[in-house]
Amino acid sequence: MKRALAGGVLAGAAxxxxxxxxxxxxxxxxxxxxxxxxxNGAGERGRVPSVRRALARLSRTEAGRTRLVHLPGIxxxxxxxxxxxxxxxWMLRTLNDxxxxxxxxxxxxxxxxxxxxxxx
Amino acid sequence: MRRLRxxxxxxxxxxxxxxLTRSLASRTSRRSVLGGLVGWLLGATALPLLPVVRGxxxxxxGxxxxxxGxxKEAVNDPTACAYWRYxxxxxxxxxxxxxxxxxxxxxxxxxxxxxxxxxxxPADGVRYVVSYNDCCGKSSCGRCYCNRNExxxxxxxxxxxxxxxxxxxxxxxxxxxxxxxxxxxxxxx
Numbered sequence: 001m002k003r004a005l006a007g008g009v010l011a012g013a014a015x016x017x018x019x020x021x022x023x024x025x026x027x028x029x030x031x032x033x034x035x036x037x038x039x040n041g042a043g044e045r046g047r048v049p050s051v052r053r054a055l056a057r058l059s060r061t062e063a064g065r066t067r068l069v070h071l072p073g074i075x076x077x078x079x080x081x082x083x084x085x086x087x088x089x090w091m092l093r094t095l096n097d098x099x100x101x102x103x104x105x106x107x108x109x110x111x112x113x114x115x116x117x118x119x120x
Numbered sequence: 121m122r123r124l125r126x127x128x129x130x131x132x133x134x135x136x137x138x139x140l141t142r143s144l145a146s147r148t149s150r151r152s153v154l155g156g157l158v159g160w161l162l163g164a165t166a167l168p169l170l171p172v173v174r175g176x177x178x179x180x181x182g183x184x185x186x187x188x189g190x191x192k193e194a195v196n197d198p199t200a201c202a203y204w205r206y207x208x209x210x211x212x213x214x215x216x217x218x219x220x221x222x223x224x225x226x227x228x229x230x231x232x233x234x235x236x237x238x239x240x241x242p243a244d245g246v247r248y249v250v251s252y253n254d255c256c257g258k259s260s261c262g263r264c265y266c267n268r269n270e271x272x273x274x275x276x277x278x279x280x281x282x283x284x285x286x287x288x289x290x291x292x293x294x295x296x297x298x299x300x301x302x303x304x305x306x307x308x309x
Contacts, residue, residue: 023308026306027238027249027306027308030236030249030305030306030308031236031237031238031249031280032279032280034236034251034305035233035234035235035236035251036233038232039305044232044233047233048233072278072279073279076277076278076279077279078273078277078279078280
C-alpha cells in the first residue's frame, strides 16, 4: 500500500526524470546491465566480463564489496541505494555460479556507506 | 575620371586602386599568379573529399530519411518512427531495410551488445522492456531514420546513453552499422 501510494505520487516525476525508481530488480538488471552483460550475466567473451563468478567473489571481502559499488557500470547506474542492494542480491540469487550461502546480503545502508567511501 | 572629379571620393578610390595594381604588377610574376590560382582550384575541388564535409552530407541525407520515416504516423506500423516499440530508437529501421522489427536483413548479423529501454504500449497500457539490437555487416541502410531517444542520457552519463556504435568491439570489429531492431524482452511492471 505504501509502495503503491508513493508510486502514484512519484509517477509524474518519474516520467519526466526517466528514473529507474519503482522497477523490480529484474527490470533494473535489464535496463542497467543486460545490454552488455547479456540475459544470463555471462557477458561476451573478449568484450564484456561475466558477472556469474566475479560478483560473488568480490562480495566475499570488505575491500571487494567496496570495489564492487565503484565499478564504472555500477557507479554510473541510475539506482538508489535500496534499488542497487536489491539488484545485487537478486543477481547473487539468479545469475551466479558460486556458493553464496555464507554471503551477507547487501542492504541500502551498506551500499550508501560504501558509495561514500573513496577507493584507496 | 580623375580629371573630371579631382579630389572626390571616386578619384581617391581610383588612385588607390591604381597604386595597388601597379605595385602588385611590379612585385608579382604571371607564373606566380597562375600557380596560386591553380592551387586554389585544386584545393576547392579537394575540399568535398574531407571527412568533415562528407559527414555533413551524410547528416543531410539522414535528415531527409528522418522526414521520410516521420511522415508515416502510425503507432502500430513497424515501418514508422511512431511505432510504439521505437520510443527510444536512434537509427535506421530494419523493417524498412529488408528485415523486420525483430530480425536483421539478409547479409547482416545481430550485435549481442545492445541498448535497452522501456516503451509504453498504448494498446494494453503496459510498459515493456525493449532491446534495440543493431544489425551489422553492411553499410548504413539509409531508409526510415528515426531518432526518438526516450530515456537516453547524454554521453557524459555513459551508463544510459544510446549514442554508441553497438556494432563495434572485438567479435564485430570494423563491421559497419546497417539498421536497428526493437525486441521485447519482458514486461517492466
